Amino acid sequence: MIKVSETAKIKVVELMQHDGFSPKEHFVRVGVKSGGCSGLSYDLKFDDKQENDDKMFEDNGIKIIVDKKSFLYLIGTILEYSGGLNGSGFVFNNPNANRTCGCGESFSL
DSSP states (O other), X not given: OOEEOHHHHHHHHHHHHHTTOOTTTOEXXXXXXXXXXXXXXXXXXXXXXXXXXXXXXXETTEEEEEOHHHHHHHTTOEEEEEEETTEEEEEEEOTTOSEEOTTSSEEEO
């Protein structure tokens, strides 16, 4: 399961509406792909289709879908949003990651 913090929820809803998506009907697709300075990187986008092998979660009013391949890498992850002085953006707090890069956008197991 993937959890969504309150600050991430507020930003997701704002961005979804800005991009023409509805938080009640559409999804946040979270995935993992090869790349980044630590070997794997996170992929985050809005989607209006759920595939047969997707896992679907809902937390804090946000529907999240994860493809089957990425699911094992993301179990227990908390999606947060940081708007600090060092830049703003979504942050993945992933308990499965053994090493992360300085920007927090890639990790390794």
